[in-house]
Amino acid sequence: MxxxxxxxxxxxxxxxPAGARRTLTPYxxxxxxxxxxxxxxxxxxxxNVVTSFRDVTAMxxxxxxxxxxxxxxxxxxxxxSQFVDATVHSVLYSLGSVAIQLVVGMALALxxxxxxxxxxxxxxxxxxxxxVVTAEVFRWLLDGKTGFVNxxxxxxxxxxxxxxxxxxxxxxxxxxxxxVPFAMVTLLAxxxxxxxxxxxxxxxxxxxxxxxxxxxxLPLLRPTILAAGILSLIFTFKNFxxxxxxxxxxxxxxxxxxxxxxxxxxFLQFLFGKGAAVLNVIFVVLFLLSxxxxxxxxxxx
Amino acid sequence: xxxxxxxxxxxxxIGLVVVYLFPIYxxxxxxxxxxxxxxxxxxxxxxxxxxxxSWTDRIFGDPxxxxxxxxxxxxxxxxxxxxxxxxxxxxxxxxxxRLKGKSLLMILSLASLMFPAIMLxxxxxxxxxxxxxxxxxxxxxxxxxxLALPYAIVLLRPTFARIPADFAEAAQIDGxxxxxxxxxxxxxIARPGLATVGVLSFLWGWGDLVxxxxxxxxxxxxxxxxxxxxxFGANTSDWGGAMAFSTLAMLPPLLVFLWSQRLVxxxxxxxxxx
Numbered sequence: 001m002x003x004x005x006x007x008x009x010x011x012x013x014x015x016x017p018a019g020a021r022r023t024l025t026p027y028x029x030x031x032x033x034x035x036x037x038x039x040x041x042x043x044x045x046x047x048n049v050v051t052s053f054r055d056v057t058a059m060x061x062x063x064x065x066x067x068x069x070x071x072x073x074x075x076x077x078x079x080x081s082q083f084v085d086a087t088v089h090s091v092l093y094s095l096g097s098v099a100i101q102l103v104v105g106m107a108l109a110l111x112x113x114x115x116x117x118x119x120x121x122x123x124x125x126x127x128x129x130x131x132v133v134t135a136e137v138f139r140w141l142l143d144g145k146t147g148f149v150n151x152x153x154x155x156x157x158x159x160x161x162x163x164x165x166x167x168x169x170x171x172x173x174x175x176x177x178x179x180v181p182f183a184m185v186t187l188l189a190x191x192x193x194x195x196x197x198x199x200x201x202x203x204x205x206x207x208x209x210x211x212x213x214x215x216x217x218l219p220l221l222r223p224t225i226l227a228a229g230i231l232s233l234i235f236t237f238k239n240f241x242x243x244x245x246x247x248x249x250x251x252x253x254x255x256x257x258x259x260x261x262x263x264x265x266x267f268l269q270f271l272f273g274k275g276a277a278v279l280n281v282i283f284v285v286l287f288l289l290s291x292x293x294x295x296x297x298x299x300x301x
Numbered sequence: 302x303x304x305x306x307x308x309x310x311x312x313x314x315i316g317l318v319v320v321y322l323f324p325i326y327x328x329x330x331x332x333x334x335x336x337x338x339x340x341x342x343x344x345x346x347x348x349x350x351x352x353x354x355s356w357t358d359r360i361f362g363d364p365x366x367x368x369x370x371x372x373x374x375x376x377x378x379x380x381x382x383x384x385x386x387x388x389x390x391x392x393x394x395x396x397x398x399r400l401k402g403k404s405l406l407m408i409l410s411l412a413s414l415m416f417p418a419i420m421l422x423x424x425x426x427x428x429x430x431x432x433x434x435x436x437x438x439x440x441x442x443x444x445x446x447x448l449a450l451p452y453a454i455v456l457l458r459p460t461f462a463r464i465p466a467d468f469a470e471a472a473q474i475d476g477x478x479x480x481x482x483x484x485x486x487x488x489x490i491a492r493p494g495l496a497t498v499g500v501l502s503f504l505w506g507w508g509d510l511v512x513x514x515x516x517x518x519x520x521x522x523x524x525x526x527x528x529x530x531x532x533f534g535a536n537t538s539d540w541g542g543a544m545a546f547s548t549l550a551m552l553p554p555l556l557v558f559l560w561s562q563r564l565v566x567x568x569x570x571x572x573x574x575x
Contacts (some may be wrong), residue, residue, distance in 0.1 A: 021478070022479065023399075025398075025478065025479040025480060026394050026398035026399060026400035026479065027394075027400055028390075028480075029390035029391060029393060029394035029398060029400075029479075029483075030390070030391050030394040030395070030398075030400060030402070030403075030406055032386075032387050032390070032391070033387045033388060033390070033391030033406065033450060033454060034391070034402070034405070034406050034409070036387055036446070036447070036450060037406070037409045037410070037413075037447070037450065037451065038409070040425070040443060040444075040446075040447040041409065041413055041416065041421070041447050041448075041450075041451070042409060043424075043428075044421050044424035044425055044428065044447075045416065045420070045421070045424070047424035047427065047428070048420055048421075048423060048424050051423070051424070061427060062427065062430055062431065064427075108317065111310060111313060111314055111317070112314055114307065114310065115310065115311060115314050117566070118562070119314055119315065119318060120314075120318075121562050121563075121565075121566050122318050122321075122322065123318065123321055124558065124562070124565055124566060124569060125322060125325065125555065125558060126321065126322075126325075127565075127569060128504055128554050128555065128557070128558035128565060129325070129508075129551040129554050129555060129558075130507060130508035130510075130525070130526055130550055130551065130554060131508060131510065132508070132510050132525075132526040132529055132530065132547075132550065133328075133529075133547045133550050133551045134324075136529065136533070136543055136544075136546075136547045137324045137325070137327070137328045137544070137547060138324065140327075140328075140331075140540050140543065140544065141324055141327065143540075145340070145538075146339065146340045146342075146540065148327060148344055151342060151343060151344055177321075177324070180321075181569070182569055185566060185569050185570050186569070186570055188570075189570040231414075234414055234415060238415070238416075238417035238418075238419070238420075239417075240417065240418065240419045240510070240511055241508075241510040241511070241526075244510070245510070245530060259417055259419045262419055262420070263419050263422075266422075266423050267422075267423075267514075267515060272423065275423065276423065279417070279419065279420040279423070280420075282417055282420060283415060283416070283417070283420055286414070286415030286416075286417070287412075287415050289415070290411065290412070290414050290415045293414070294411060
């Protein structure tokens with residue numbers, strides 16, 4: 001787009017020199033979104049960081065004149081056993097469910113690769129419906145009295161979501177149901193992109209299906225697996241909806257994760273500064289994960 | 302030669318889909334069972350007797366439910382429209398136009414990946430309180446769009462980058478402005494990408510729980526997500542009613558999905574939004 005080709009002004013158009021109009025118009029395209037993101041994403045985030053360093057209470061929340069307290073909110077949060085538990089749960093929950101999701105997603109992707117795409121796409125129904133609905137359905141499936149899961153395994157009175165030792169593993173299971181479609185569809189897209197000749201060549205060279213998977217599929221799929229894994233980790237680590245509806249972090253914090261803890265501190269206990277500190281920890285973890293993701297995307301490009 | 306393994310693969314593939322979708326089947330069938338059938342051991346995989354009282358008593362007998370559904374439609378549609386209106390020109394500018402500050406927009410969009418909705422909720426609550434936007438459709442739409450917009454930009458940029466630059470340039474040489482070329486030439490070609498983003502942002506707006514929980518506390522403003530939660534709370538044993546409400550809350554996204562399956566698959570494969 002060189003300017004000597006495009007300087008002819010259209011009669012009746014905006015009365016600016018044609019050159020200036022050509023330079024300015026691109027900004028009219030990008031500015032609305034940029035202003036929106038600064039006002040409703042960046043500014044709130046900064047506000048959250050600021051809040052984490054102030055003694056914000058229900059009294060001064062809206063007036064905005066709370067005292068500055070340095071790192072006190074963070075110290076309070078970190079020394080709290082609830083925070084330590086929630087961090088451990090968040091890590092177990094995210095790593096556990098994402099690892100299972102990737103293995104199951106890979107197995108399903110390999111199974112569905114030669115089959116019609118319409119069949120594997122049906123899994124995305126689990127992705128399209130509201131997480132609240134998923135949580136509600138599994139609350140019933142995992143119920144101790146009338147839950148289908150207990151009947152299936154011949155168990156009686158096992159209250160999966162109300163048991164201190166079972167709540168978190170059960171929630172990992174539900175999260176796998178929720179996350180498998182994403183893993184499978186992403187891996188399936190990656191598998192489809194691998195040229196068939198590579199498989200045929202290695203088959204001619206005498207490689208069995210196990211060796212083909214180990215030496216051809218896995219190395220070529222590495223970027224896809226990494227991207228799917230990191231994105232799933234980010235989604236899971238920051239997800240609030242599923243655990244909140246299914247257990248509210250209970251029983252007795254047994255399935256408490258950082259997002260539900262942050263919500264409780266802010267919206268139920270009105271400890272705004274401490275809550276903001278906890279939520280900022282999530283942000284820092286996700287920031288580091290995103291850096292890995294961006295680097296991965298760069299390398300793929 | 303490969304027909305027999307292929308046949309078994311197909312059977313396994315269909316079988317696993319059935320297993321995976323069983324929870325949804327279980328939810329829907331519960332809504333037409335009697336209370337006794339819902340609690341029956343062994344469970345009735347196929348409902349033996351039909352009873353629609355879960356629907357008539359709990360859902361259609363309660364005017365609040367239709368209100369929740371309507372609220373969700375307004376918020377999801379608003380989120381879709383606002384997201385498309387803001388993301389489309391921005392993504393085009395990133396992909397094709399010459400301007401400074403591209404990297405700022407791109408970094409902001411990618412950074413949003415790590416912004417949990419729950420983290421945005423407190424500051425937005427404070428800001429919206431000052432502006433009088435809590436308990437309003439506009440407030441919910443603005444909040445939902447704040448997280449849908451960055452994904453939309455990230456998804457749409459490659460869509461525009463794939464459309465050959467010659468198309469818009471040819472239109473500009475013919476006398477169309479930058480905007481004219483974008484509106485009349487580029488947009489029609491980008492329709493599938495726009496539809497993907499539209500569907501995903503609708504699903505996002507429909508499924509939002511966090512902003513509904515924090516920014517819409519009045520019952521008349523609740524969408525289905527918090528409506529369902531408020532209706533049955535944490536300790537329900539009215540599974541028939543809870544499943545009927547869940548089915549209703551699932552139905553619009555399910556229909557949107559079935560109608561636009563390919564688009565959703567394309568969107569999810571490109572990074573997803575959830």
